[in-house]
Amino acid sequence: MSHRLPDRDEPWIMRTYAGHSTAAKSNELYRSNLSKGQTGLSIAFDLPTQTGYDPDDELAHGEVGKVGVPVAHRGDMIALLDGIPLDRMNTSMTINATAAWLLALYVVAAEEQGVPQEALSGTTQNDIIKEFLARGTYAFPPEPSMRLIADMIAYAVEHVPKWNPVNICSYHLQEAGATPVQEIAYAMSNAIAVLDAARRRVPAELVPAVFGRISFFVNAGVRFIEEHAKLRAMSILWEELGRERYGVEDPKALRFRYGVQVNSLGLTESQPENNVQRIVLEALAVTLGRDARARALQLPAWNEALGLPRPWDQQWSLRIQQVLAYETDLLEYPDVFEGSKVMDGLVAELLDGARAEMAAVAEHGGAVAGVDYMKAALVDSHRERLRRIESGEQVVVGLNRFAESEPSPLLEGPGGGILTVDPRVEVEQRAAIERWRAERDSAAAEAALAELARVARAPEENIMPATIAAARAGVTTGEWSRALRAAFGEFRAPTGVGEAAAALAGNDELAALRDEVERVSEALGRRVKILVGKPGLDGHSNGAEQIAVRARDAGMDVVYEGIRLTPAQIAASALQEGVHVVGLSILSGSHRELIPAVMAELARRDVDVPVVVGGIIPDADVELLRAAGVAAVYTPKDFDLTRIMRDVVALVAQWHGAGTPA
Template sequence: MSDHRLPKPDRPWMMRTYAGHSTAAKSNELYRGNLAKGQTGLSIAFDLPTQTGYDAGDELARGEVGKVGVPVAHRGDMKVLLDGIPLDQMNTSMTINATAAWLLGLYIVAAEEQGATEDQLQGTTQNDIIKEFLARGTYAFPPAPSMRLIADMVAYTVTNVPKWNPINICSYHLQEAGATPIQEIAYAMSNAIAVLDAVRDRVDESLMPQVFSRISFFVNAGVRFIEEHAKLRAMSILWDELGRERYGVTDDKLRRFRYGVQVNSLGLTEAQPENNVQRIVLETLAVTLGRDARARAIQLPAWNEALGLPRPWDQQWSLRIQQVMAFETDILDYPDIFEGSKVMDGLVAEMLEGSRAEMAVVAEHGGAVEAVPYMKAELVESHRARIRKIETGEMKVVGINDYRETEHSPLTDDSEGGILVVDSAVEAQQTEALVKWRSERDQAAVDAALAEVARVAETPDENIMPSTIAAARAGATTGEWSATLRNAFGEYRAPTGVGEAAGSFAGDEELEGLRDEVDRVSEAIGRRIRILVGKPGLDGHSNGAEQIAVRARDAGMDVVYEGIRLTPSQIAASAVQEGVHVIGLSILSGSHRELIPSVIGALKEAGAGDVPVVVGGIIPDQDVPELTAAGVAAVYTPKDYNLTEIISEIVALVAERNGVAQSA
């Protein structure tokens, strides 16, 4: 037997597709279709109200119901969602964080109704709150009680749901927010330390090896796939070290670095979107090529993610990529192909050195929870540097800043522009269904169950899971459970990181010229140009808004950065109170058709109807006329990659609206 071949090929990784939209019934249909196509695990995408703990009908849920995922309000929804899928056998990944304890509760109850027991359940709750503060924005409670919920879930599952991965430490979203590979490694590892330290206080010391072995990771892989593979090898070395040295885990098997992956979306382009297919394929190599750091579970984005929501056919294409990779190529036939590679060893050594240094910085800040403001500022800065490289051409992106000439793409020719459009009637249906659900349940039982959740929430020594599962069984809703905890824990607004980002100046003549123009217009108006930048709705992906804010400041504007999760009336009140000349709104969740007209309506009502509004985000071309008709002055999408140009147009807009003549 040779040592360059495996005695028999490895089993392929678990194949999933991140999916869900509209309603539980529609999503169930989608899941069954995907499973029939050879998908081997489920990956549930919840809508933003479910992720942030609001029911349909709540003001903050407006426009977001059923958009980027499925709404699940109670055990009835969960039952429909998983109907006909045997939960004693299925391996289900749920992208759920702030409300993870609740959704796990609903899942356990749905399984119970199918006759499956807790110890049979397999799957993962994402449950990583630190990266929500840093990059994704679907947090609900302040850091300390959020960490307690995570620790409670880990402590509960390690004994009651032993095959469950209670947390997926995510470096994925950090890369999406601009993290370098070293930042991705260092922040994820620091995050894991914070979680493990919190759990250590809540379980018996003898359980720590089991706890350690249940922690899995959710990583990203960009198109520089060799470096990305080195990153994963470095992570696996650090994880092993951490288990041995910090947590005293002696069993090698319990120290294995286990990760799932969704490959990079940040690098996917709106222009010439067909090119994204090869990007996705190459990124998949990063997590499959080397056996020593191969993914346990993979889900791939679709080619059209920068355009809007993918359709079933788009997702099928991504699943087929995985299947070709696993079943047609010989990737699974060999031992680790990088063993002894000078290049790989060198890259890994670099990553280890860099990450250890950065982990030490985080530790100096008092650990990952305390270091959130530091890490956030570092990420904003890395993202700024990345965008700058694209603008200057130092980093080439085919179809964006180079090779832009293209034939017409037939892929987007259909009436909807090659994406999925969620029926806007879904929100009203879900709201109505919820009224019906409430009228048919035993209200007294729900009240009692929620009162018990409230009591436990205020008793830090007790585990939140049993009362949560009981409330799920009684028929409470996602919004009710979350409101109970918001009441006990308080609300929180995370740091924005924008204040600390470095300026982009040196040798940037375009920006120099723009600053002169900002000064000129400001002087003519009497006040420095003021812009309000914020995100309406529940979408917490604030990277774009942050970068616009930083560049507007660098162009010389006064920028009121209002952050995420704003209602139309909040934006209107802020615009008036702050006396801004222009408003920049960012939306990536597809709720722009509902939310933007609402903001403009609220502005009119507040007497600020004359303040121009510009919108950026994932806005399909066919929606632009509707937004313009509603009064939007300009719409920017991912293909507008030059931020200075965008700011320059905004300055011109302010000049025009304030009667300032063009410069000579």
């Protein structure tokens, strides 16, 4: 084989994960991104849409239009895609619990453009297991969730044949601390669970087609050689799985196809300009070797650890892709790692580890039954990662080494280098949905919801036709989800923290902290008790979990209830549990609304305890939170959890009059 390709390869699909404020504003952004050379769409939905609440729901407060676009009904989807030809667009929707609903809205919006569903191409993420494990935007219990996925696969294979109804998403597993071995093993175990569920709902002759329609959505970290090996290992395992477990023979169907969003976990708040080179190296991990090259790529922006990126920040990331694809010679060669001893060795190592870990998941009953096992393993891995960073074993430039810096001109100017969503958006969206409900044919909507409720309770029927009919009838996102919640029940995923192992002994700082916790507990008469709460719809619980585990390791009693709590729930827990301090974690940008709301609920119940906040909090908002009565604010640059705990204990001692350390 020649060391050159006869023809330069076509570049991958270039996307930018985008959406905010309203459908109209996001449409404007999409059109501008496409005019800059972006070749596919990647829709970011806001948290209420992802978890199935309308903008006027109590749980949606503070979250509307924040981390993505609100799509509450057919009208929003039509506005979002206005002027974008859907027969020629390849659209990725990061949507999971409500994926069936959003696909239905997409199909209906296409109808409106005169495009039949057979012509649509793209993907819905639709991977619920990783929502239970890492991302938190689930809505229904595991079993009915798996049924919805299987229904979508069965429907899409027949009626929307170019659509990938599921992309198995290991991206968020790495964000939650997964090692490469865990990322591979849990993604494959997850795929097995999905395929096994789908296999029961389609005729046997369609199984290879179903297999061929499953794609993956992976992560790539900065250790880019090993990360590339990970993708090669995944394609080997995938082909093996197809042949052995599902009897697939068509080589095209056996190809491991994946899209990527490179790592956000490793992006730093301090010296954020360094994130640009991290992103470039991570992009190499998924493009360098032709045999395991990404089909679609989206890159985060340099300032993601600070807040929401602006259009200019996203343009920068798109330009990285374009330089890689069009300026360099990357696409001119066959696989550059063929015959590499290092690469083959790494792949073999990862395969061994992944097979062993897949066997462990299988022993726990597979990916659905094994959620608790995998969750606890991820919490442990993440804690180990943080420990290595705290101790300096793992170098993060600009954070735990080479931390001195000139002031960054990128952060100057009004807004501090990030996008802020106008709080009027939520008010307008509340009014808009009321108008929508008032103006639609309510009899048609009621009838569609009744039919949906019936089908939901008939597990042998496919949910999609009733869902598409409901989308046409003007039903809202919240109504669709409520009908299914009524049929399926509510669910809270495991937090993983209960099972997390105790910290290793021999850590002097932690030992000193324990002594201080003992002293303060003795003085207070009760063990220091902390409530760790996550208000709002943000499901990124990794930070809160690590805080909870460290607080326990420091000797505190920790009340942690998981994600998605209203301010009233948090305040009621603080009162009933008699905690000495409350710690709140928010990453979705809704802290400006939700933190003051929690403070007000605490005051209403006369709960007089200090409140500390952690999360992605822009500098400009720190003063605002302090003015609302928050005692301390921590951001990603505060990476030393033991030090945070020491502050918290000192705060408790001071607040409740337990003196100062001896």
